[in-house]
Amino acid sequence: MTPTSPAAAPADTLTKWQPTWSxxxxxxxxxxxxxxxxxxxxxxxxxxxxxxxxxxxxxxxxxxxxxxxxxxxxxxxxxxxxxxxxxxxxxxxxxxxxxxxxxxxxxxxxxxxxxxxxxxxxxxxxxxxxxxxxxxxxxxxxxxxxxxxxxxxxxxxxxxxxxxxxxxxxxxxxxxxxxxETDQQPTSTIPARYGWWHPAPFPAPHDEPRYELPPRPRHPAARPRDTVNSRRAPAQLPAGCTPSTAIALPALTHSEHPSTCHETVAQRIHSRIAHPVHAAAVAIRVLAGYDIDQLSQITIPTPQRPRADLPADLPEWVLPLQDAARIYTELQGHIRTDLPAHLSGTHKPFRLATWERDDVARATETCRLVEAPTRKRPNTPRKSRP
Missing domain, CATH: 3.40.50.300 (P-loop containing nucleotide triphosphate hydrolases)
Structure with a gap:
């Protein structure tokens, strides 16, 4: 048997959940x-x-x-x-x-x-x-x-x-x-309108449509130290496929009935990404277009700070992904339950190390998602002063 864990740590100490038992x-x-x-x-x-x-x-x-x-x-x-x-x-x-x-x-x-x-x-x-x-x-x-x-x-x-x-x-x-046969009543808390158990094909078919993520928002800005060595080279797309041939995804929607495009992408995320934080991160990229380097700065609404980068009324298919990411973060010992959300860090749902950002990038590619091309602003000549 696994030895008994040591005496409980003080309440203000963050500890990981360990899969041990005695x-x-x-x-x-x-x-x-x-x-x-x-x-x-x-x-x-x-x-x-x-x-x-x-x-x-x-x-x-x-x-x-x-x-x-x-x-x-x-x-x-x-x-x-x-x-x-x-x-x-x-x-x-x-x-x-x-x-x-x-x-x-x-x-x-x-x-x-x-x-x-x-x-x-x-x-x-x-x-x-x-x-x-x-x-x-x-x-x-x-x-x-x-x-x-x-x-x-x-x-x-x-x-x-x-x-x-x-x-x-x-x-x-x-x-x-x-x-x-004794379990006859639904016990899952997942909304009945979205069956997370309806899988997308895996591995992805060669001719599967690709979707273009929404344009990258300006805010929140990634911290300078967060961008060091964290960008991966763009993925090589299959022959005949370019970002211009990808289907453009609409921006964040609050509709109770997601579009066909969003439903398809949702099934891919639920099926093809096994890590809950990475799955939730890709879902937020799909809905709002955030770059990987922005994810660690994204905030969600809290009672103390209701204004945030993401609204509270996200589509239903995202909710189990968010819940799983939050639970995993708690299991990692990153959240102080005795503090308000904006002080404990729960208002920032993504803590991604450099190698995890690479995993999020690979997960994005696994779901056949491509980043929107960068569109430069036209240069407008300044008017000379009289």
């Missing part, structure tokens, strides 16, 4: 873990578990990557089950994908922001002890229901954890079906 950290008020055992490895058990996948009800079924033992892999499986795609193997992976703690923070942020209330984990007998501890830590933090489907005998690592937490056991297929 028996004395278990909350007895959580829903019991459900263990479904399939002693003869019958296909009907896995079929039933996967059929329970229903994002509209807040229930996600996960089939872990076979024989994947790296600590980040199960977090990646959860993220993929939520409809988020990590870059393909031939692409340069974002920095966070190789870090287990960061990957689990991303998984927790999406779990909470998307209103997930129940994870069903297939083939749980193949999960390593480290994976199980991370999964139980996620359960403790998000208070979800957790169902584990095990074929054959219960592994020793799982049995040790179950001995310390509240759990129930189901040993028949009919019992498994009844258990997985």
């Amino acid at each position: 028996p004395d950290q278990t909350d007895p008020g959580l829903p019991p873990i459900t263990l479904i055992t399939d002693p003869h490895d019958q296909a009907a058990y896995i079929t039933t578990a996967l059929a329970a996948h229903n994002p509209a009800l807040g229930r996600i079924a996960v089939h872990p990557t076979p024989l994947a033992t790296a600590p980040a892999y199960l977090a990646h499986d959860l993220i993929r089950a939520l409809g988020k795609h990590l870059p393909p193997p031939d692409a340069d992976p974002p920095w966070w994908t190789g870090n287990a703690d960061e990957s689990w923070r991303v998984a927790v942020a999406w779990t909470k922001a998307l209103g997930i209330s129940h994870y069903v984990i297939c083939r749980a007998h193949r999960i390593t002890g480290r994976h199980l501890e991370h999964l139980v830590a996620l359960r403790e933090h998000t208070r979800i229901r957790l169902t584990l489907v095990v074929s054959g005998p219960t592994p020793a690592a799982l049995a040790t954890i179950l001995n310390t937490v509240s759990h129930r056991h189901i040993g028949t297929l009919e019992g498994a079906r009844r258990h997985l």
Whole structure:
């Protein structure tokens, strides 16, 4: 087991959420873990578990990557089950994908922001002890229901954890079906008009239309130190595609029913960007045209400072992205909950290191978005004084 964390830090100390768990950290008020055992490895058990996948009800079924033992892999499986795609193997992976703690923070942020209330984990007998501890830590933090489907005998690592937490056991297929059919009412807080689980194709088709971002606003201005070594070379567009052939996106809209262009781009962002902060950043670029170097200076409305760069009534499809980005930032320990928003930093939703700005640029390209061409102002001769 992971050693017990040290004594709680003072209230004014910022600490990251760590995906670690030990028996004395278990909350007895959580829903019991459900263990479904399939002693003869019958296909009907896995079929039933996967059929329970229903994002509209807040229930996600996960089939872990076979024989994947790296600590980040199960977090990646959860993220993929939520409809988020990590870059393909031939692409340069974002920095966070190789870090287990960061990957689990991303998984927790999406779990909470998307209103997930129940994870069903297939083939749980193949999960390593480290994976199980991370999964139980996620359960403790998000208070979800957790169902584990095990074929054959219960592994020793799982049995040790179950001995310390509240759990129930189901040993028949009919019992498994009844258990997985109990969630009949929607629990997700995501507006019904926008189904984030409706994916865009991935990888993007070669002939997929490209969209041009709105023009870059003048404000807020990026700080000089923020622009050093942070600009990437423009992406090479496919043959026959130039910014002039891209479809122009309208500026920020508050319509309850987004345009076809915005709906298409929204589905790409929700499907193709796995990191919540990067997804929210690309969404803001789509709506308002901000340059990557401006993102860290953008402000959102607060009770103390209602005037901000972004209005409060953003389109509904952006809200879960904003929520996930905020939750991830809280998990990173960057927000002081005992201070007003304009003092704690929550009025500036994006904290992007230089390498993360490169990730945002790549995510922008993954969604087939191109920057608007810079339009120079015409030179007007000054009138000479008489």
